[in-house]
Amino acid sequence: MEDLNEKQLEAVKQIDGPVLILAGPGAGKTKTMIERTAYILNQDGVLPENILLSTFTDKASNELISR
Structure with a gap:
């Protein structure tokens, strides 16, 4: 998580409800x-x-599956 920017980190740490x-x-x-999932x-x-x-997108869905 160290290479995420401030807004990305905020989204990752928001665990109550959808984002x-x-x-x-x-x-x-x-x-x-x-x-965020991890x-x-x-x-x-x-x-x-x-x-x-x-x-x-197919590209993003394939990345989600592979990671």
Whole structure:
């Protein structure tokens, strides 16, 4: 998480409720989503089946699956 900017870090650490990430190409949206998911999964009592990730591009969805 050390290479995230202030806004990305804010989104990662927001674990109560959904987060909508809107940004331009190459801004780190997918990376932020992956870091947030890992952060949430490291919290006590959070199960993977309770997390929904959604994206609109094939490239980003493939990255989510592979990471």
